[in-house]
Amino acid sequence: AYSRGLGASLLDMPYNGFDYSMSILLPVDRAGVESVKEKLTLEEFRKLLYNLREATVQVHLPRFKLEEEYKLKKVLPKVGIQKVFDKSQADLSGINGGRDLFVDEVVHKAVVEVNEEGSEAAAVTGVVINTRTIGGPLQFRADHPFLFFIRNTRTGDLLFMGQVNRV
Incomplete structure (x- = not known):
């Protein structure tokens, strides 16, 4: 999902069993993570989650x-x-x-910890980004600082949240 107000895209990757998922909130601006943090509210985060649509996505995440x-x-x-x-x-x-x-x-x-095994264990099932590239799956490349959240998808409770600065 894309939020013009936040200037960021959200990728949600359910873990096996689908009771938990990891969400990556990636600012469009490479130096925009602080701006996103200032603007982010629980209501805005829930709105982004609500607007997610299932799609095949090629994901590039740093370890x-x-x-x-x-x-x-x-x-x-x-x-x-x-x-x-x-x-x-x-x-x-x-x-x-x-x-x-x-x-x-x-x-x-x-x-x-996120690594190759963790990426394989988490099935990527959903994202909506404001533009689509013709001829291939959507791309989600986290090659600059981003925020992440791990939540219980049944209750909506946030279990972990953090910021990755070095990629």
């Missing part, structure tokens, strides 16, 4: 791997998870039968 690690000890108490961190209040007796255990830290690590 990339993004890893992030978050320490959650300071964040979890803000959402009401406190006692497990307190030596005097933690009750993890279900683990060892005693009351001597407490949580010292919670670490969340997220990894997204």
Whole structure:
């Protein structure tokens, strides 16, 4: 799908099973990823997804791997998870039968990797771009910075989102 307001095209590639998909939001302007980020809203993203049409597409994506690690000890108490961190209040007796255990830290690590095997595992099924080339499949070439999203297609929940700068 193409958004004139965002100045970007969207490619959506379902994973096997079709409960999840990866979407690539590619700015038309090679240096336009910051502009797209400023203009992008959840409503605009949903509109792009709604306007997708199934097509055969030749996709050129760079290999990339993004890893992030978050320490959650300071964040979890803000959402009401406190006692497990307190030596005097933690009750993890279900683990060892005693009351001597407490949580010292919670670490969340997220990894997204796209490579040749990942591209083969994800069946590319849909895209609409504003122009069609005569004599062959549509081309989607992510050869400059872009945004990506991984979502649950049943619920619409975004599970991951990120930005690839070096291609």
